[in-house]
Amino acid sequence: MKETSTIVKTISRCVVGFIFLYGLYIVCYGHLTPGGGFTGGVILASAFVLEMLAWGKEEALKSLPFRLAKPFDSAGALAFLVLGLLGLLLGGDFFVNVIQKAYPGKPFSLFNAGIIPLCNIAIAIKVCASLFLVILVLSVLRVAAGGGTEDDLTTQEEE
Amino acid sequence: MINLLTLVLIFMIIGAIISIWTTDLLSAIIAVGAVGFGSSVVFLLLRAPDVALAPVVVEVLMLVILIRATVGRDVHTIGSAREIFGLSVAAVLVLLLLAFAVHAIGGLPEFGEPVMARVADAPASYYLENGLSQTGSANIVTAVLLDFRGYDTLGEATVLFGAILGAMTLLRRKSRTDKPRQE
Known part of the structure; x- marks a missing residue:
């Protein structure tokens, strides 16, 4: 693959942190404000994808290794499901907002709305990891001849 | 209403069984498509038109993609006499659909006028009135997405999970059992 220019590399290195921070926000x-787990997760993933486009997949895999992304993907989905089941166990119905019912926070403050922010975080982890994985897998593992295998992803981390 | 629902469900079950048992690939695809459109009708009968739209879009896309994938392998050529019959049936269906669409457009609310202005007990007005007090979330979109319709979001997350699972499984070159140990 052709190397990207110095301008692209420098600018992307400056910008990646801000993109990640904006995704976290x-x-x-x-x-409280427009956005949520899905949107934020896509922005978080786009930070890693930008790194991959500018610096190559080796650099991106240093930031988010393949063996970490896979468990993150599963853990996010599982955490979301557990939050739903928490409502079933403690509140009687699936996805009952038990925390908000027990400790109603002040409206328009960061720590309120019960399980909603927690769900957002779980979804964000899930979406970020899975989008990064989809793009990584589609660009590295190819069905056609000349493509890499899964070993290409796992061996590089060990170096 | 229940009887119609039962009929559609039986139709879907028959379609699913046919799609599994038939040896003809094209027939299987058409049967799967019929099941998908049946699910859309079911959601319409259960008064969830927004959910009913998703299967229609997915089914049309899947039908086109799957038929494109099977063309050249397992496709039947149709004689000229049957072609005229098929074309006339298609034309009648399209005209019928057009008539329904023109009728339906007349029933749409005016631009900028929400449905809840017309239907007083629409769920949207309930969400707007009780969203903040019941969920504590100031962002009403998030309140609907994660509290009132949490099931829906869980389904979306599951779809995403299935998509990445499928991509990882299909694009892997070696199966895990064939892989020689490199130790």
């Missing part, structure tokens, strides 16, 4: 303030 979108996730954490999902219950």
Whole structure:
């Protein structure tokens, strides 16, 4: 693959942190301002994808290793499901907002709305990891001849 | 209403069984498509038109993609006499659909006028009135997405999970059992 230019590399290195921070903001303030887990997760993933496009997949895999992304993907989905089941166990119905019912927070403050921010965070982890994985897998593992295998992803982390 | 629902469900079950048992690939795809459109009708009967739209879109896309994938392998050529019959049936269906669409457009609310202005007990007005007090979330979109319709969001997350699972499984070159140990 052809190397990207110095301008692209420098600018992307400066910008990646801000994109990641903005994604975190979108996730954490999902219950107060526009945005939420899905939107924020996509922005978080786009930070890693930008790194991958500018610096190559080796650099992106240093930030979010393949063996971490896979458990993150599953853990996010599982955490969301557990939050739903928590409502079933403690509140009687699936997805009852038990925390909000027990400790109703002040409206328009960061720590309120019960399980909603927690759901947002779980979804964000899930969406971020899975989008990064989809793009990584589609660009690295190819069905056609000349493509890499899963070993290409796992061996590089060990170096 | 229940009887119609039962009929559609039986139709869907028959379609699913046919799609499994038939040896003809094209027939199987058409049967699967019929099941999908049946699910859309079911959601319409259960008064969830927004959910009914999703299967229609997905089914049309899947039908086109799947038929494109099977063309050249397992496709039947149709004689000229049957072609005229098929074309006339298609034309009648399209005209019928057009008539329904023109009728339906007349029933749409005016631009900028929400449905809840017309239907007083629409769920939307309930969400707007009780969203903040019941969920504590100032962002009403998040309140609907994660509290009132949490099931829906869980389904979306599951779809995403299935998509990445499928991509990882299909694009892997070696199966895990065939892989020689490199130790």
